[in-house]
Amino acid sequence: MKIQKQPTLADSICDLRARKIKKTFFTQINTLIDWDTISILINNDYLKGKSATGKPSYDGTLLFKMCLLQSWYGLSDYEVEDRINDSLSFSYFCGMTIEQVAPDHSTLSRFRTALTKTQTFEKLFTSINKQLEAHNIIVKTGLIIDASVIDTPLRPKGKTNFKVTEDRFADQVEVHKEYPDSVDKEGTWLKKRGKYHFGFKKHHVTDNEGLVLGVLTTTASKNEIANLEEVLETVNVALPKGIPLKADKGYQSKKNVAILKKRNLKNHILKKAVKNKPLTKWETRFNKLIGKTRFKVERTFGGIKLWFKGGIARYRGMKKMHTQNLMEAICYNLYRSPGIFASNCKN
Numbered sequence: 001m002k003i004q005k006q007p008t009l010a011d012s013i014c015d016l017r018a019r020k021i022k023k024t025f026f027t028q029i030n031t032l033i034d035w036d037t038i039s040i041l042i043n044n045d046y047l048k049g050k051s052a053t054g055k056p057s058y059d060g061t062l063l064f065k066m067c068l069l070q071s072w073y074g075l076s077d078y079e080v081e082d083r084i085n086d087s088l089s090f091s092y093f094c095g096m097t098i099e100q101v102a103p104d105h106s107t108l109s110r111f112r113t114a115l116t117k118t119q120t121f122e123k124l125f126t127s128i129n130k131q132l133e134a135h136n137i138i139v140k141t142g143l144i145i146d147a148s149v150i151d152t153p154l155r156p157k158g159k160t161n162f163k164v165t166e167d168r169f170a171d172q173v174e175v176h177k178e179y180p181d182s183v184d185k186e187g188t189w190l191k192k193r194g195k196y197h198f199g200f201k202k203h204h205v206t207d208n209e210g211l212v213l214g215v216l217t218t219t220a221s222k223n224e225i226a227n228l229e230e231v232l233e234t235v236n237v238a239l240p241k242g243i244p245l246k247a248d249k250g251y252q253s254k255k256n257v258a259i260l261k262k263r264n265l266k267n268h269i270l271k272k273a274v275k276n277k278p279l280t281k282w283e284t285r286f287n288k289l290i291g292k293t294r295f296k297v298e299r300t301f302g303g304i305k306l307w308f309k310g311g312i313a314r315y316r317g318m319k320k321m322h323t324q325n326l327m328e329a330i331c332y333n334l335y336r337s338p339g340i341f342a343s344n345c346k347n
Contacts, residue, residue, distance in 0.1 A: 022087075022089040022090075022093075023089040023092065025338065026089060026092065026093035028337075028338040029093075029334055029337075029338075030093065032131075032132075032135065032334075032337060032338070032341070033128065033131060033334075034131060035061055037127055037131070038061060038064065038124060038127060038128070039059075039060065039061045041120065041123050041124055041127055042060035042061060042064060042115070042120060042124070043060055044120075045114075045115060045118040045120040045123075046060040046111065046114055046115060046118075046120070047114070048060065057107070058103045058107060060111070061095070062094050062095060062096070062103070063103060063107070063108060063111040064111075064124065065093060065094045065095070066080055066081075066084065066094065066102070066103065066108055067108070067111075067112060067327055068327070068330070068331060068334070069083070069084070069090060069093070069094075070108075070327075071308055071310075071324075071327045071328055071330075071331040072307075072308060072331050072335065073308075074308055074309030074310075076105075077105035077106075077108050077109050078105045080102075080105075080108070081102050081103070081104055081105050081108070084096070084102035085101060085102050112320075112323060113320075115323075116319050116320055116322075116323045117319075121322075121323050121326045121327065122236070122326065124326075124330065125215070125326050125329060125330055126236040126237065128330055128333070128334070129213065129237065129333065130237065132211070132333060132334075132337055133237070135337075135341060136341075136344055137211070137333075137337050137340045137341055137344075138207055138211050138213070138333070139207060139208075139209075140207055140213070140237075140239060140240055140243065141207070141208055141240075141243060142207065142208040142243050142244045142245070142246065142268075142293070143205055143206070143207065143208075143213070143235075143239070143243060143244070143245040143246065143265070144204075144205070144206045144207075144208065144210070144245075144246045144247070144293065144294055144296060144297040145203070145204070145205050145206075145228070145231055145232075145245065145246070145247045145251065145297070146203075146204060146247065146248065146294075146297040146298065146301070147201050147202065147203045147204070147224040147227075148201065148202055148204070148301040148311070149190060149192060149197045149199065149200075149201050149220050150199050150200045150201065150202055150220070150311060150312065150313050150321065150325075151197050151198065151199045151311075151312060151313065152184050152187050152198060152199035152200065152312075152313035152316075153312070153313070154182060154183055154184035154187070154313070154316060155183060155184070155187065155198035155199070156179055156183050156198065157182075184199070184313070184316045184317065186200075186219065186316075186317050186318045187199045187200060187219060187220065187313075188219040188220050188221040188222075189220065189221060190220040190221050197220050198220065199219075199220050199313050200217060200218065200219055200220055200313060200318065200321050201217070201218050201219065201220050201222055201224070202215060202216070202217055202325045203215070203216040203217075203218065203224055203227065203231045203234075204297055204300060204301070204329070205231055205232065205234060205235050206296065206297050206300055208293055208296065209296060209336075209340065210296035210297055210299050210300040210303075210336075211300075211332075211333050211336065211340075212300065212329035212332060212333055213235045213237070214231065214232070214233075214234030214235035214236070215234055215322070215325050215326055215329050216230060216231045216234045217318060217321050217322035217325050218318075219318070224250070224251070225250050225251055225253060225256075226253075226255070228247075228251060228255075228256045228259055229259050232259075232263065239263075239265070241264040242264060242265075242266060243265060243266065244265065244266035244267075244268040245260055245265045245266065245267065245268060245269070246268040246269070246270075246290050246293055246294040247268075247269045247270070247294070248269075248270050248294065249269065249270040249271065249272040249287075250272075251269050252269045252270065252271065252272045256269065268290050270286075270287045270290055270291070270294070271283040271286055271287055300332060303332060303335075303336075304328050304329075304331075304332050307332075307335065308328055308331060308332070310328045
């Protein structure tokens with residue numbers, strides 16, 4: 001009798017015929033990620049006790065997978081609890097049996113708050129990225145940097161005397177004394193392309209395929225042009241020397257040129273015309289060539305908004321917003337991973 005060989009990692013992930021089916025996608029992610037490593041990171045920071053009824057608390061990995069499902073499908077704490085109880089594919093992904101009941105929404109909220117305080121989501125983001133790099137899904141041949149505004153629904157209503165920072169201009173100090181408790185007082189105003197925004201800003205460092213390597217969260221009025229060093233420090237893995245960094249022309253400054261030189265990164269920031277000094281033919285051609293790759297960071301922001309209903313603040317305050325941004329980055333990288341892995345297998 002012919003012995004059937006055990007399916008390899010490539011066999012498990014490269015079947016793209018039904019990749020959009022939830023069960024298939026969940027199986028691919030469970031095959032791709034070493035959850036034991038994730039569990040160790042969570043258990044180091046998540047102090048598990050007992051619930052009010054005396055029952056043992058839920059496993060940290062189960063709760064983290066609930067956070068993934070919540071981000072992938074744009075669900076509230078209540079909704080993800082209901083979906084896991086109703087959906088076999090959701091409960092299967094979380095490692096639950098058919099007899100088990102999902103953790104309630106309050107348990108999930110406390111878990112997210114606890115790991116936000118210990119900055120564990122940063123560690124999980126770095127660990128998962130290292131695993132994706134080991135599978136050649138993340139390949140650090142270049143960097144792209146950009147920022148995106150996140151509006152919060154907890155904004156001032158009616159006529160308010162507020163200071164507004166124009167996009168790409170120096171930051172202004174916000175005065176929040178007039179804001180009621182219903183407003184997220186850690187948010188700030190920004191005027192961009194003629195529209196007013198109130199909330200936060202996420203800064204991404206991606207590879208050349210748009211997979212997120214680093215995340216920084218600031219208020220909306222934060223000037224990203226003077227923020228390059230801080231954004232690069234969010235990449236918690238070693239970067240190869242001599243790789244290019246691409247960014248739009250707003251990042252072009254003498255200070256940023258010096259930062260890239262100090263970090264041994266090639267300066268592929270778009271060239272900027274100045275008064276009485278238009279772009280040369282070479283600079284115009286340079287911008288066109290860089291633009292063919294630089295747009296992928298904008299595709300990342302767009303994908304998070306389209307696929308995960310992202311781009312809107314779900315929580316109050318800077319720290320919890322950073323957790324949201326990290327979870328959306330993790331989910332984006334994982335969502336694209338099976339397709340990239342399959343493409344690598346064909347090459």
